[in-house]
Amino acid sequence: MARPYDGRPQTGADYLASLDDGRVVIHDGLPVERVAEHPELRGVAHTIASLYDTMHGDAEGDAEGDGDGGDGLVLVPTSDGAGVTHPFWVLPHTRDDLRAQREAIRAWQRRTHGWVGRTPEFMASVVSSMAAHAPFFGRFEQQVRDMYARDQRDVTHYAQALVNPPVDRDLPPDEVADVFLHVVRETDEGVVIRGAKAVVTGAATAQRLLVSHFGGEVQTSDFAIAASVPVGTPGIRIYTRGTPARADQPLASRFAEHDALVVFDDVLVRWEDVFIRDPETMLAFNTGAVGWNVRLVFQATTRLEAKLERIAGLAVRATEIMGTSELRGVQAALGELIAYRDTVAALRDAMIEQAVPSGDSLGPGPQAAMAFAGYGPDAYSRMRVTLQTMLASAFAHLPVPPDALGTEHVLAVEPLLRGSGGADARERLEVMGELWDAVGTGFGARHELYERSYFGQAERMHLGILRAAQATGRVAEWQSR
CATH class of the missing domain: 1.10.3140.10 (4-hydroxybutyryl-coa dehydratase, domain 1)
Incomplete structure (x- = not known):
């Protein structure tokens, strides 16, 4: 209700x-x-x-x-x-x-x-962009406007179900009907869909799924389906695998999302939740016709800015606790980490300064957005390696969890667990423990994969940057100078 x-x-x-x-x-x-x-x-x-x-x-x-x-x-x-x-x-x-x-x-x-x-x-990156371009959706324009009004009011929690499972990617989606999502039939009530979507991050704790095809041009209307689907709809099954987390992992225990395989077993999607049913509109939607991909980068850079601020603050304190904060190489590594944060923030702010009209709205500038999408994944991996090199075994040296301090078997060794820089045993274990969770545990490793894969295959992104520069005449302008 x-x-x-x-x-x-x-x-x-x-x-x-x-x-x-x-x-x-x-x-x-x-x-x-x-x-x-x-x-x-x-x-x-x-x-x-x-x-x-x-x-x-x-x-x-x-x-x-x-x-x-x-x-x-x-x-x-x-x-x-x-x-x-x-x-x-x-x-x-x-x-x-x-x-x-x-x-x-x-x-x-x-x-x-x-x-x-x-x-x-x-x-909101996607749904609001759709609303800004509602006429683009033709006969489904009103459904888009109604969806936006509802989700804006509620701030609906979505997971996006866009990516096909990693099988037969050398074939167009239409030829993989045994796995890929497609329409089985249409009824007066709506469309019935069958198939699967992969890496649907957060599906188990979402309220709705934004279902579409991304990565592979569909050829027939059976595979041209995009819709907003409640997670509890009969016929949907969500399969997740755990990211093992101990109680003393401060990040994993609070923030671990789970990537999922979502299976649609003859799921009825009502017409009021459908917004694409033809291949041409789906292709244009996926290639940026409504600007959702740029707004997605705007949100992603602001999220990553917050993550890098936290990591940088902890890393500086960790070197003080280790007694290495005055070493030139350590200071240079910390400076590189801060520069990464500043670059992410600067590209995001450049999106604001380079903003362009986008339907019934002003959209973030695409050049800075694409620059981040091409730069960010490798930079995050370098950041993780830099932390591992700079802190080495010090942030993996966690002989007891913080909650064990003061207990019978640990009390005697607590003086040996202190850090430098005025840090007691609890602070050392908490700072190093959070950094270890950030880059050393399964949670941390999954986040590197998440950041690397955020915009899909890196080569494809770089090709897109080149083609956009050529299509807008920027390359020709540079050649003429």
């Missing part, structure tokens, strides 16, 4: 309750009874719930009823003026609007330190 609308987005309690919608989640081969209480899913579910609560003045220091969600999050009116919402869910029309959206994204990302890739404002 839909919640009563009170002019504000859903609360954290609303969100957690929405996960009890009959969804089928198979985690590590076993069915999950309640997602919000499962030991490996509850951490990220409750983290997301806490973000919703900031929009209701429920975080420490927040003000109720003044449009200030706390933590720097200032809510703005919905498009119809009936309530307030997260600023990234409203169409920007000026550079100041984009700056306000940057600050709103920052407010949430600094709460999660950028470790949750699919926070509830993430899919």
Whole structure:
């Protein structure tokens, strides 16, 4: 049953309750009874719930009823003026609007330190871009407008189900009907779909799936399907595999998302949730006709900025705890890490300064966005190697968890666990433990893969940069000088 609308987005309690919608989640081969209480899913579910609560003045220091969600999050009116919402869910029309959206994204990302890739404002990149170009969707224009109004009001938590499973990628999607998602039939109620989508990050804790095809041009209308589908729809099964996390892993225990295989077994998608049903529109949608890919970069860079700020702050303190902070090589490595953060932030801010009209909105500049998409993945991997080299065994030297300090068997050795720079044993274990979780555990390794794969295959991105420069005449202009 839909919640009563009170002019504000859903609360954290609303969100957690929405996960009890009959969804089928198979985690590590076993069915999950309640997602919000499962030991490996509850951490990220409750983290997301806490973000919703900031929009209701429920975080420490927040003000109720003044449009200030706390933590720097200032809510703005919905498009119809009936309530307030997260600023990234409203169409920007000026550079100041984009700056306000940057600050709103920052407010949430600094709460999660950028470790949750699919926070509830993430899919505003796509849904709001669709609304800005609603006529592009032809006979589905009204469905797009209605979807935007609903999701803007609720700040719906989406997962994107775009990528085909990694099989037969040498074939067009239409020739892999035994695996890839396609339409089985149309009915008066809607379309019936069958097949699978892969690497659907956060599907188990999402409320809706944004389903489409990406990576491979579809040839027939059977494979041309894009829609917004509730996760609890009968026939959807979500398969996830755990990222093992101990209780003393501060990042994994709170922020571990789970990539998923989502299987659609003759799922009915109602017409009001469908927005593409022809190959030409799907191809144009995927190649940037509505600008969602640029807005996606805008959100991603702001998220990564928060992650790098946290890592850099911890890394500087770690070298002080080790007693190596005055070494020239260590200082140079820290400077490189900070430069990476500053480059990410500068490219994001360049997107604001280079903003261009995009349908019924002002969109971030594509040149800076594509530059980041080409630069960021390798830079993140280099950052991880730099940390491993700079801190070496010091951040893996965690002989006891922080909660064991003061206990009978550890008390005697606590003096041996202290750090330099005035750090006691607890601070040393907490700082090094968080850094170890960031780059040394399975959680950290998964995040490197996540950042490297964020925009898909790197060569394809670089080809896109070249073709865009040629298509816009920039290359010819340089040649003529």
